[in-house]
Amino acid sequence: MRAMVYRGPYRVRVEEKPMPRIEHPNDAIVRVELAAICGSDLHLYHGLMPDTRVGHTFGHEFVGTVEEVGPSVESLQRGDRVMVPFNIFCGSCYFCARGLYSNCHNVNPNATAVGGIYGYSHTSGGYDGGQAEFVRVPFADVGPSRIPDGIADEDALLMTDALATGYFGAQLGDIGEGDTVVVFGAGPVGLFAARSSWLMGAGRVIVVDHLDYRLAKARDFAHAETVSFAEVDDIVVTLKRMTGSLGADVAIDAVGAEADGNLLQHVTAAKLKLQGGSPVALNWAIDSVRKGGTISVMGAYGPIFSAVKFGDAMNKGLTLRMNQTPVKRQWPRLFEHIAHGYLTPSDIITHRVPLEHIAEAYHMFSAKLDDCIKPVIVPSAA
Amino acid sequence: MPSSPYTADRPAPERSPEELRRDIPGWGADLDPADRPAVPRERFAPDATGAHWEYPEEQLVDGYRERSIEHARLTPVFGTSVPLKGLSGVVRRLAYERFSEARAAHWLLLVLGDRIDAIESYAASFARGTPDPLLAESGVRAELGRHGLRSRLGRRRADSAHAWMDPLLVAAPWLLAGTAAVVVVTRLVRRH
Numbered sequence: 368m369r370a371m372v373y374r375g376p377y378r379v380r381v382e383e384k385p386m387p388r389i390e391h392p393n394d395a396i397v398r399v400e401l402a403a404i405c406g407s408d409l410h411l412y413h414g415l416m417p418d419t420r421v422g423h424t425f426g427h428e429f430v431g432t433v434e435e436v437g438p439s440v441e442s443l444q445r446g447d448r449v450m451v452p453f454n455i456f457c458g459s460c461y462f463c464a465r466g467l468y469s470n471c472h473n474v475n476p477n478a479t480a481v482g483g484i485y486g487y488s489h490t491s492g493g494y495d496g497g498q499a500e501f502v503r504v505p506f507a508d509v510g511p512s513r514i515p516d517g518i519a520d521e522d523a524l525l526m527t528d529a530l531a532t533g534y535f536g537a538q539l540g541d542i543g544e545g546d547t548v549v550v551f552g553a554g555p556v557g558l559f560a561a562r563s564s565w566l567m568g569a570g571r572v573i574v575v576d577h578l579d580y581r582l583a584k585a586r587d588f589a590h591a592e593t594v595s596f597a598e599v600d601d602i603v604v605t606l607k608r609m610t611g612s613l614g615a616d617v618a619i620d621a622v623g624a625e626a627d628g629n630l631l632q633h634v635t636a637a638k639l640k641l642q643g644g645s646p647v648a649l650n651w652a653i654d655s656v657r658k659g660g661t662i663s664v665m666g667a668y669g670p671i672f673s674a675v676k677f678g679d680a681m682n683k684g685l686t687l688r689m690n691q692t693p694v695k696r697q698w699p700r701l702f703e704h705i706a707h708g709y710l711t712p713s714d715i716i717t718h719r720v721p722l723e724h725i726a727e728a729y730h731m732f733s734a735k736l737d738d739c740i741k742p743v744i745v746p747s748a749a
Numbered sequence: 750m751p752s753s754p755y756t757a758d759r760p761a762p763e764r765s766p767e768e769l770r771r772d773i774p775g776w777g778a779d780l781d782p783a784d785r786p787a788v789p790r791e792r793f794a795p796d797a798t799g800a801h802w803e804y805p806e807e808q809l810v811d812g813y814r815e816r817s818i819e820h821a822r823l824t825p826v827f828g829t830s831v832p833l834k835g836l837s838g839v840v841r842r843l844a845y846e847r848f849s850e851a852r853a854a855h856w857l858l859l860v861l862g863d864r865i866d867a868i869e870s871y872a873a874s875f876a877r878g879t880p881d882p883l884l885a886e887s888g889v890r891a892e893l894g895r896h897g898l899r900s901r902l903g904r905r906r907a908d909s910a911h912a913w914m915d916p917l918l919v920a921a922p923w924l925l926a927g928t929a930a931v932v933v934v935t936r937l938v939r940r941h
């Protein structure tokens with residue numbers, strides 16, 4: 368089969384790989400129809416995530432058709448069209464039993480702190496991902512769901528991570544009626560977090576980024592006020608002024624490990640890999656939210672230490688909430704929101720690229736070319 | 750008279766709930782925390798996951814499978830994307846067998862293994878007579894087809910502050926390590 372493979376930092380290509388096979392009785396093999404590149408894939412692409420091996424196939428956002436099922440699979444059969452959450456989870460461990468699917472303890476031998484994620488290095492379990500023609504899907508009775516009638520394939524694709532994560536991020540903000548919410552990052556997760564904040568009853572939503580085309584999308588798609596941190600002297604002071612010196616009630620970090628805006632942090636983390644991530648957005652969140660406020664962290668960081676301003680967080684009495692999203696838990700409510708037209712996920716897709724052009728797609732997404740917000744990969748396209 | 754936060758009142762909202770409901774599709778649909786799927790954080794519902802086992806059947810182990818020493822056992826299911834191999838495999842195996850996830854050495858060795866892996870893999874492709882096409886793999890052709898100049902010129906992008914030095918920074922550790930290796934080898938050769 369044809370699959371994207373990692374060749375080293377800043378290098379990927381498509382090559383022929385063996386077909387995935389049933390390795391466990393509850394496995395399924397899925398023929399991928401649509402996949403996406405996630406902002407967090409760029410951390411792998413840039414060599415920031417430890418134990419990312421040459422030959423690994425990325426991709427944790429995909430939908431497709433069941434090609435084959437293992438002998439113990441009861442809920443799916445060949446031909447079913449499925450959406451697959453980015454989490455791999457068993458459904459029966461201590462954490463899954465409590466709904467913490469992203470923290471499953473039975474799928475990742477490489478780390479206890481990290482759950483299982485498709486195509487996200489061996490630190491996340493060593494599973495090949497969906498930027499390929501076929502993919503192995505463990506625990507087929509637990510993770511995937513048939514795509515419901517009325518849900519478009521591209522909407523289903525975005526529900527496998529970006530939409531679910533943005534929506535989850537707004538929930539972790541514990542938003543109350545009339546709250547002011549600041550979202551750092553106008554990428555897919557930030558856009559969905561901003562849009563979801565209104566569903567929770569926010570009175571005001573402000574989105575911060577430095578890319579003008581993404582801020583325009585935040586105004587248009589997420590009905591948000593916007594600020595470019597590249598055009599103000601001090602983004603924390605600007606946000607304080609915008610909120611009457613009080614600060615926002617809630618801040619959402621939708622940037623993560625490669626945040627820009629502080630040269631020292633960016634260079635030491637994103638380029639020299641001396642930190643698990645560049646916590647610029649997180650530190651801005653800590654400093655700009657009001658005392659007693661809440662910070663929701665959706666941005667992905669590596670497992671190495673990062674220079675986070677915990678002193679300010681402690682002195683301000685902040686609540687910091689975070690997790691990888693337990694995706695499948697979000698789906699029933701998200702189906703309702705999409706049906707009502709409250710959320711329109713595929714509106715953020717900007718590029719549809721054949722698998723064979725994936726190296727260019729990664730560079731375009733990484734370098735923020737061509738006003739790219741969300742690139743979708745089509746394995747079957749010539 | 751100063752205002753909030755120097756006084757007790759919360760700043761007055763710019764828009765009323767009625768205005769927000771009118772302006773924003775779905776405003777307040779999840780106002781009640783009971784409607785939020787992530788609330789409460791933990792909900793004990795083992796029968797709702799689709800799992801029809803108390804503990805999953807165990808995937809067969811084919812050869813050595815590294816695991817964190819914080820795990821009491823190999824997990825019943827695991828990925829088999831790229832087994833350990835070569836010098837990078839030795840370094841990664843050391844990281845897993847010697848150091849817990851709590852130790853910086855664990856992660857730094859894994860990062861070192863990643864860099865060795867990249868060099869080993871390139872050397873292997875070179876030895877096979879089919880060296881990796883570095884330019885094609887970098888995807889830089891997108892600079893032409895995807896408006897590289899127009900995406901940057903005349904725009905206030907924060908990354909333009911360091912764009913010029915990015916290639917140097919990415920290459921610097923390699924250049925420093927290479928230089929150090931040459932110096933060490935040269936001195937050793939001179940001594941003998």
